[in-house]
Amino acid sequence: MVLDKPGQPLQLRDVAKPRPGRGQLLVRINTCAVCRTDLHVVDSELPNPKLPLILGHQIVGRVEEVGAEMWEGPEHPDSRGTKVAPTFAIGDRVGIPWLGWTDGECAFCRSGRENLCDRARFTGYTIDGGYAEFTVADARFCFHLPEHYNDVEAAPLLCAGLIGYRSYRKTGNARCFGMYGFGNAAHLIAQIALYEGRDLFVFTRPGDVKTQQSAKALGAKWAGGSDEMPPEKLDAAIIFASVGPLVPAALRALAKGGIVVCGGIHMTDIPSFPYVDLWEERVITSVANLTRRDGEEFFEIAPRVPVRTHTETFPLEEANVALDRFRAGKLKATAVLLVNPN
């Protein structure tokens, strides 16, 4: 399913089967989950995508071929202290995330912040992704996936899970933990927050009683509209919705020293607010991309919780239907495209 130009529907087309280069895996794709970032690309809200482009950065598949010359360079600095770069054999199950490649040598890579690499390439954005039968991926950035999850269940973990987890770790040991928006990523991270004993406060669109009820059913201490104040001050809040005015709203709900984490790649403008709302060491930060360490940590904790994903499946050919329903807020769960499901 090829995006020729933002603003247009994806086109079902036969394209050449990619060939794995140095250090790459050829992967036969089983499933690919749909992310809000895919919508941002289609809707021209993110600059300079590769065109034409195959979207999709939450890919689960099987290794069909291993590039003739596997990577033999020094271990990537960010992997220091964690597992060595994973190795893959033909037939292995593999997960391919948003971070597709980094240079390993810029100041950010050398200081354990490969998520900020100056030359990073991103799956389904600046390199082709998973709305297809095959893709190639740099083996160093791929993950082995926990057996606990089947191919449909595992797909949403690869972005909503990983980048949600990075946002969550930015909140430190916050006891009173808030979430603005309760979509795919929030739902996954809420389960980890509850597992770790946080008090969870969930903010939805004003009047969205149904979502508030489902947050409470999951274990939230309180759920209400984003126009309400929580019953207790928050030590941290993650904003999962791409709505700038939520930033000053969340700031007003924070205790001293609290942090607001903006978890999305795109957000509407943030209105101005009085300095007193930031005073007393409150912090606003964004989260960009992921490191491989985030992935290793997340895939270690997720099956222990165990984090459950809720999915709604579509055949690959119906990717446009999935995107349209996502845009219209009509999905009941994370959309997962079925390519070669088993």
Ligand SMILES: [Zn+2]
């Ligand atoms: Zn770099």
Ligand SMILES: [Zn+2]
């Ligand atoms: Zn994503």
